[in-house]
Amino acid sequence: MAKRAVRKKTTVKAKFQYDAVVIGTGPAGEGVAMQLSKVGKKVAIIEKYEFVGGGCTHWGTIPSKALRHSVSRLIEFNRNPLFNDSEKAHHLTFEQILSHASSVIRKQTMLRRSFYERNRVTVLHGTASFIDAHTIEVARDDGSLERLTADQVVIATGSRPYTPKDIDFSHPRIYNSDTILDLNHDPKNIIIYGAGVIGTEYASIFKGMDVKVDLVNMRDRLLSFLDGEISDAISYHLWNSGIVIRHNETYKSVEGREDGVVLHLESGKKMKADCLLFANGRTGNTDMLNLSAVGLQADSRGQLKVDSNYKTEVDNIYAVGDVIGYPSLASAAYNQGRFAAEAMLKGECHTSLVEDIPTGIYTIPEISSVGKTEQELTEQKIPYEVGRAQFKHLARAQIAHSLVGGLKIIFHRDTKEILGIHCFGERASEIVHIGQAIMQQKGDANTIDYFVNTTFNYPTMAEAYRVAAINGLNRLFN
DSSP: OOOOOOOOOOOOOOOOOOEEEEEOOOOHHHHHHHHHHHOOOEEEESSSSSSSSSHHHOOOOOOOHHHHHHHHHHHHHHHTTTTTSSSOOOOOHHHHHHHHHHHHHHHHHHHHHHHHHTTTOOOEEEEEEEETTEEEEEEOTEEEEEEEEEEEEOOOOOOOEOTTTSTTTTTTTETTTTTGGGSSSSOOOOEEEOOOOHHHHHHHHHHHHHHEEEEOOSSSSSSSSSSSHHHHHHHHHHHHHHEEEEOOOOEEEEEEEEEEEEEETTTSSSEESSSSEOOOEEEESOOSGGGGTTOOOTTTTSSOOTTTSBBBBBBEEOOOGGGGGGGGGGGHHHHHHHHHHEEEEEEOOSSOOOOOOHHOOOOOOOOOEEOOHHHHHTTTOOOOEEEEEEEESSSSHHHOOOSOOOEEEETTTTTTTEOOOEEEEETTTOOOOOOOHHTEEEEEGTHHHHHHSSOOOOSSGGGGGHHHHHHHHOOOOO
């Protein structure tokens, strides 16, 4: 009797419209979409607003840095007798200066849109929410609904300013760090509540426009995560420019009036100004996603928990960028997107963010650092030495009249390994990458001797590395 053929069981994979759907077109979402599309995956990306680019392009990094650049040049013009020999300083309104930022935003939006077109990524505009782990509903502005199905989903929805419910942000004189870009009057004074990166940057911008600034800090130091010396330097520089910094203060209430704003502090103090910028933290954009439909829950700050592969607690759903918290930097978010795409393709990502992520703070002048601070090394009992270079001694700084600040190199006393680079001054965020590149090298290639033995162009700001290295080595003794 002939044996019956045994039929093998086959698993039929469900057919989806897309291999992946990405929610959010900021740096993180763009990184995922580009990486997946380049290997032939069918990808759709959803953007809530009319234009791609996310908060980074439209309300955050790009506009604030464009504003900062314009104000910095205005300050330079007013202080340089070569260009302005009149007794009266040249003045521009916030609205006038913002026009430059608008042109940069427009160019960036067009560029980012072209990336999706060239890589055949479908772009849909509307508010995304989960129906289930493989189905996304997109609500368009015209009221229509569209459902997409995908094998994998990436949440890259970014963050927005934290706005407490007891403050009336609809008042025409009360702003957050997004709505401040809609400022259309010319304030004589402003209160900035929150002295973190965003608050400190805007304090510099407004002071550069000759606006009186009160900066309210909830802590006892300004930007306390920085190396202590750098924190002291920026505090002194802002104080010296006329900014009033109030430490260890928290608000009790905010009173919006027709002619301005009164800030009531828990300490009993009252402050009045033409307007208020509330810049105290950010919240992940997860509340509109209907996360409960897939069994996910964001924390109190709207952030999601992920593993080392950027995977959430649901196997086919990933999250990247501000929505997962640290480091909440546009530069890091794009790489997080690329790494998540690798995990989606191969089951895990074999690359990760560099251990020493550079920090750029665009005050006037700017701050940038990478690696350890003196405080961290002292606490860890690591023997170190410090080399310093003051910009006022560099020929290039004297030519450019950029005399404020300097460069600080922290290195191991015994091995001479570079442990940290801290820079305060014009172009600091560019200069720091020279030190970062050497820090990433292995063995003898990562020592302070590199800066002594290499030849720098003269005159350049990069020459500060040689000056600081020699200064540090001169401190060593047997």
